[in-house]
Amino acid sequence: MAGDKDTLLGMGFDAVRVEWALKATGNRGLQPAMDHILEHEGQPVPDLESVNEKAGSSSAPMDVDEDDEDAEALKSLGVLKGNEVEAKSIKCSMCGKIFKNTALANFHxxxxxHDQFEESTEEIKPLTEEEKKQRLEELRTKMAEKRSKKAVEEAKEHKANEALRRKAGKDMNKIKEELKLKEAIKEAEAKKREKIEDAKAKAAIKAQIEADKKARAEKAAREKALRDGQPLPDSGASTSAPARPAAAAAAAASGVAGKDFKETRLQIRMSTGGQPYTTTLSSDAPLREVAEFLAGQLLTVDPETVTFAQHFPRKTFARSDFEKSLKELGLTPSAVLIATP
Known part of the structure; x- marks a missing residue:
């Protein structure tokens, strides 16, 4: 059977599967071996030592008493026979196919x-070279179809896996973008809080400096009055408050409003409502210091974005006015400002 083995190997079949097919079919020819290879294509190859070879040829007379194995095989196929039967082949009663021996009939x-068989005196002739070529061509066609079908299925599976991979990649990118956006928002909020805290600290420091300066000035005035034997100056608000409007009115009447006032008293009202805030700043202080003072009082106020307006006379201060002094803006000696955060 070396010819059948070489033929199958030449067709590209694996050597181990060829050995399995030939042994499993009892070396009964090329066609049974090819059928076996196709039938068990997807199955693992067993240990060849455990594979039993099928029964031999049935061309000789089959006597039930002399060959118990063939008798049992025939009985399992539903073949009824007498004590002495001259048989050349076994025929399937259900489809009419003829087989050379019980091994091939069992395989069928x-x-x-099918489970109905009978003995036949018809002799099976060996395949001609032309028939062998035809069978080989049919086998190659079947194998090519199977490979093509398998390639199509693998391509579909690959496409589905690629779609899943891309979807997973898009979802991951979306999650990353959302996390990045959240981090940016948190960072912006942190910077804003830091800026407001800095403004508060600066306003507090400046207010302390102004308070210290005012305290030193009052102390110096008292010491001078004591040295000169003059009455001590009253630093209370009740005395200075009536004097300021009178002085402001006189200055306004003379056209030099704000020039003679070193300090400016401001009342700041929020456009959103709530209690007003008051402070006293140097008349040379820029409007920006008012924004920093207000930021020190309210967390919701950003000195970089807050705006100020005046009702009497009606005026809205631009960002360029924030670097001008209170004296230049005509806010001395006192004024009321409306702040919008």
């Missing part, structure tokens, strides 16, 4: 599920 029964 396993594949088709």
């Amino acid at each position: 029964a396993e594949k088709s599920g």
Whole structure:
């Protein structure tokens, strides 16, 4: 059977599967071996030592008493026979196919599920070279179809896996973008809080400096009054408050409003409502210091974005006015400002 083995190997079949097929079919020819290879294509190759070779040829007379194995095989196939039967082949009563021996008939029964067989005196002739070539061509066609179908299925599976991979990649990118956006928002809020805290600290420091300066000035005035034997100056608000409007009115009447006042008293009202805030700043202080003072009082106020307006006379201060002094803006000696955060 070396010719059948070489033929199958030449067709590209694996050597181990060829050995399995030939042994499992009892070396009964090329066609049974090819059928076996196709039938068990997806199955693992068993240990060849455990594979039993099928029964031999049935061309000789089959006597039930002399060959118990063939008798049992025939009985399992549903073949009834006498004590002495001259048989050349076995025929499937259900489809009419003829087989050379019980091994091939058993193989057919396993594949088709047919279970009715009978002995036949018809002799099976060996395949001609032309028939062998035709069978080989049919086998190649079947194998090519199977490979093509398998390639199509693998391509579909690859496409589905690629779609899943891309979707997972898009979802991951979306999650990353959302996390990045959240981090940016947190960072912006942190910077804003830091800026407001800095403004508060600066306003507090400046207010302390102004308070210290005012305290030193009052102390110096008292010491001078004591040295000169003059009455001590009253630093209370009750005395200075009536004097300031009178002085402001006189200055306004003379056209030099704000020039003679070193300090400016401001009342700041929020456009959103709530209690007003008052402070006293140097008349030379820029409007920006008012914004920093207000930021020190309210967390919701950003000195970089807050705006100020005046009702009497009606005026809205631009960002360029924030670097001008209170004296230049005509806010001395006192004024009321409306702040919008």
